Amino acid sequence: MGCYSLNLSLCFYVLLVGCGANVDILRRTAKLSVVGAAHSIALVDGQVARLVTEEAADPSRVQGVAARWEPTVVALEHARGVVVAADALVDRGGDVCDALPAVRAAWQATVAVPRLLPPGVTLAADFAASTDRLLGATEALTTRCSSGGAR
Amino acid sequence: MNAWGVVMAAIEMFGPLIAQVVEKAMKGDPDPLAGLLTEKAEQLISSPLKSRLALEVAKARAAAQGG
Numbered sequence: 703m704g705c706y707s708l709n710l711s712l713c714f715y716v717l718l719v720g721c722g723a724n725v726d727i728l729r730r731t732a733k734l735s736v737v738g739a740a741h742s743i744a745l746v747d748g749q750v751a752r753l754v755t756e757e758a759a760d761p762s763r764v765q766g767v768a769a770r771w772e773p774t775v776v777a778l779e780h781a782r783g784v785v786v787a788a789d790a791l792v793d794r795g796g797d798v799c800d801a802l803p804a805v806r807a808a809w810q811a812t813v814a815v816p817r818l819l820p821p822g823v824t825l826a827a828d829f830a831a832s833t834d835r836l837l838g839a840t841e842a843l844t845t846r847c848s849s850g851g852a853r
Numbered sequence: 854m855n856a857w858g859v860v861m862a863a864i865e866m867f868g869p870l871i872a873q874v875v876e877k878a879m880k881g882d883p884d885p886l887a888g889l890l891t892e893k894a895e896q897l898i899s900s901p902l903k904s905r906l907a908l909e910v911a912k913a914r915a916a917a918q919g920g
Contacts, residue, residue, distance in 0.1 A: 744900075751903035758911030764918055767911040775904045782902060 729798040735840045739808045770820040777818040781811035799847035809837045
């Protein structure tokens, strides 16, 4: 069901961009992708903050908390920085296709965060579902731009 | 893939967003989608990372316990 939904979503994006190709749609979809990345980061950030707080409240685990969570938090900070840069590029004006590599980088940094979670920690399923869908949208837009589509 | 599938995919992906856009439009916003996207990006990007704050508090607590 997940893959089916993902395919439907991608088809929707292809139709959206293919049928109504213009600068406005491209820019808004790029903006939507950036906002989606920021939203995914916020989701993970909230979960990580809760887990760190729980560990810090446990006297038997608090000593190892920095070693366990520092890589995850650094990855989140990096992803947030890349998203901020992408957001600024999308808002800058001019050719929105110039911002798409930054939008892709934002997504790559966002989906990399779960790989840096401490062993044994998993995220809620909605994170993977949301990133897959919106990463697919970013890919579709990038394809459109690289093929010399509407700018 | 048919038209109904496209509609369902759109609702699945953008349902909550569409609802907010409609709400903004009803309040008289001339460009509700652009306004909403900008507003959400600003909210999410400008807020400090909760995880960093939690980690710094945890480090301080670990240091205090170790000391």
